Amino acid sequence: MRFYESFLEQIPHIDTTEQTKRYMGLIKFRTIGRWVYIMNYEKEKSKYEKRYEEQMRELLVLTGEYVGGAGSVAKGLWSPSADILGYVDLETGETVESEGYLSWLAREEDKDGWIYHLKDLTIYHIKCRKIKPEKVMKNAQPRFFNHFMLTEVVEREVENPALSKLLEKYKEVVVIEDGDCGTFTLERHFNWFVGIVGWLGEDCHVTLECDEENGTTADRALAQFKNIYANLKEWDQKFRAFASEKLTELANDWQDEGYDDEDGEALAAITEESFAGRIAISEFSIDAEGDYEVYYDDDDMF
Numbered sequence: 001m002r003f004y005e006s007f008l009e010q011i012p013h014i015d016t017t018e019q020t021k022r023y024m025g026l027i028k029f030r031t032i033g034r035w036v037y038i039m040n041y042e043k044e045k046s047k048y049e050k051r052y053e054e055q056m057r058e059l060l061v062l063t064g065e066y067v068g069g070a071g072s073v074a075k076g077l078w079s080p081s082a083d084i085l086g087y088v089d090l091e092t093g094e095t096v097e098s099e100g101y102l103s104w105l106a107r108e109e110d111k112d113g114w115i116y117h118l119k120d121l122t123i124y125h126i127k128c129r130k131i132k133p134e135k136v137m138k139n140a141q142p143r144f145f146n147h148f149m150l151t152e153v154v155e156r157e158v159e160n161p162a163l164s165k166l167l168e169k170y171k172e173v174v175v176i177e178d179g180d181c182g183t184f185t186l187e188r189h190f191n192w193f194v195g196i197v198g199w200l201g202e203d204c205h206v207t208l209e210c211d212e213e214n215g216t217t218a219d220r221a222l223a224q225f226k227n228i229y230a231n232l233k234e235w236d237q238k239f240r241a242f243a244s245e246k247l248t249e250l251a252n253d254w255q256d257e258g259y260d261d262e263d264g265e266a267l268a269a270i271t272e273e274s275f276a277g278r279i280a281i282s283e284f285s286i287d288a289e290g291d292y293e294v295y296y297d298d299d300d301m302f
Contacts, residue, residue, distance in 0.1 A: 052129040080114035100146025125155035224290040240276035
């Protein structure tokens, strides 16, 4: 309120018109709103920083491919993040070739670049604080223990032999060549191999989860997929039958909402048989445990 009072003192002549009163009330409201916003930010900042150790560390970090996303913390407050592929502790000289991530607190007005303007697959010299071990969820993946709160970017595009070698390794193309199913290429960021496989005359986008986190093989997922692929016609019929049994009634409900054909005539009722014949394979995704998901295009029935 001191700002508001000092503002009034600077105005030599104030009339008593309703317009002036409304204007001064607006200034007062905005001043209070700004004060609440700052207090809220400081409160959230304090809560946020308590999750991290007091020790300030200096690291060289190699950012991953996912840089610049952000999650909402409170109204007008965000927590941007950036994946890291590894880092060098400048105090101990230790090189850690293990994934992790950076995060920090930012305001709504910081959205353009989220303060630090980080780029993917780049080496930075930073100051940061590490997450407290007790703040990491139980049974969390190792990468969540390599979580640092970014406080300063000291230098950009730094040269470092160990991290440069790690980057070269990350960029290496890894493929699986299978005589029956074709070629699959590793997408390290998603921890899976991808390929286009012929599926009874159609192209199907297939993903095979790696055998382990940050792995370079997908033997278990591929073995299970090959079991299905060896009897593809039978499995395709099963998938179509399952989808038509579960979704034909819903497809007809959508038609009843007033969808007509190009001539304005009511569309013919969809049967389970016609439903099964209209859908077309799109994607097949299988994990290392052998669990899979199959996606079919719906031919605009929904």
